Amino acid sequence: MVNWTTAREFCFSKGGDLAVITSQLEFDTVIGYFNESAPRATWLGGVYNETLSTWHWINEEPWVFDLFVVGYVYEPGHCLTLRNINMSYKREWKGSPPDDNRYVLCERDN
Numbered sequence: 001m002v003n004w005t006t007a008r009e010f011c012f013s014k015g016g017d018l019a020v021i022t023s024q025l026e027f028d029t030v031i032g033y034f035n036e037s038a039p040r041a042t043w044l045g046g047v048y049n050e051t052l053s054t055w056h057w058i059n060e061e062p063w064v065f066d067l068f069v070v071g072y073v074y075e076p077g078h079c080l081t082l083r084n085i086n087m088s089y090k091r092e093w094k095g096s097p098p099d100d101n102r103y104v105l106c107e108r109d110n
Contacts, residue, residue, distance in 0.1 A: 004079045004098035007043040008058075016108025018045030020057045023065050031091055034105065041096065042103040046080030048095060055080065067093045 002010065011017045021027050021044060034042075045058040055063050069083065069092045078095025081102055096102065 001040065001101040001103055003101060004043055004096075007102065007104040008045075010104055011106035011108075014106055014108065016106045018043055018058060019105040019107040020045045020059050020061055021065070022057070022061050027065075027067065030105070040103050041084045041100075042082040042105050043096075044080040044082060044093070044105060045107075046093075048074055048076075048078055050076060067091075069094050 008018055019030065021030060046055050046063075047058060048055050055066065057063060067090070072094050074095060075097075077097060079098045080093055081096045081100075082091045082105070083094055
């Protein structure tokens with residue numbers, strides 16, 4: 001478990017970056033492989049742009065899909081996480097302070 005910056009550096013060292021999930025199909029595929037093996041909250045590649053008041057993906061893909069927890073309220077400086085399986089069986093998303101320690105989900109082009 002590492003903070004957001006270290007998580008991103010780890011992904012870079014493996015030839016990728018933090019995972020970006022842009023559709024329900026992609027989410028379902030990831031969760032199908034990943035859900036039971038990572039019971040804790042996990043970093044994804046989403047960050048909040050305070051100037052524009054919107055979330056965006058670190059790879060610049062369009063932000064057209066999200067699974068935020070109902071009632072989630074953004075807090076300054078947060079980065080995107082999949083919630084802990086014990087808190088959200090559906091693994092909804094929320095922001096977390098970047099210095100929190102979370103699991104890491106990386107992706108890379110083959």
